[in-house]
Amino acid sequence: MGEPCILSRHWPHGAAPEAAQNHRQKETPMFGSKKTNLTPLVMGQEKFDTLIGRNAEIHGCLKLQESVRIDGKVVGNIEAPKDGAISVVIGPTGEIHGDVIASRIIVAGKVSGNLHGFERVELMASALVQGDIKYASMAVEHGARLLGLMLQVEVHEASAGIDRNVRAAIEKAKSTGQPE
Template identity: 65%
Template structure:
């Protein structure tokens, strides 16, 4: 009656997602973490976190969580620290306690007041397929060689 009803389209709604993988506060992982299910990080990961584009994977960095590396997933929610780039194919949510030192690529974004970002915000059009980096580099090299674009 007195509160604001939030629906699933409202930013920063508490997710109903289930996390089968949890990196605890006292845990430190070094190396690339390739995930096939949603994961919550409350500890420290030194290395990249990668999820394939085909799966709707959410990576949550909790209040005590820290990632030193890139995070690539469908959805990324940050309450802790990320020292690396974020590539969220669908959505990024930065909580008030978030500290991100790197560029953020996103389809949609929600940012709470107080979140800190030291990098670029780059919106990608999720309706268009992205050109792969190696395809773009091949086109640039070919254009330089022929003198044509």
């Protein structure tokens, strides 16, 4: 494959200027008078050797060994090993019909399936997720849409899998619409 693609939300054809990479946004908290510095949600600068273009459509399970950016359509599950630092980025034109399991998952497009981020899950403003999300760390931009449950798991739990009692509680909440 040619040179790796560098993902940047505001600079799609290359790396963001250094000043913008270090930009910090000041916000006033809702309660209290103290100002804090918060880093805004920005799709990270990630290099991808695998890029699924907007006109591509793939049917089947993807087993990843490296990070991938998806701008096309994937019908099937996407799986990365638990011990790898692999990112799955679903761009604004990306569409997934299946589950996504990876260390880091960033969604700017559409997902009809469950997400399991061993380290982090990020939903950008344009994201639409129809499914449940398991995460160790989560970031959600204003405007992102989720039709499903969110379950935070500890890092050691994320790598070990979900406890049976938690699964039972999730299934009960799905069937009754009420948590235990």
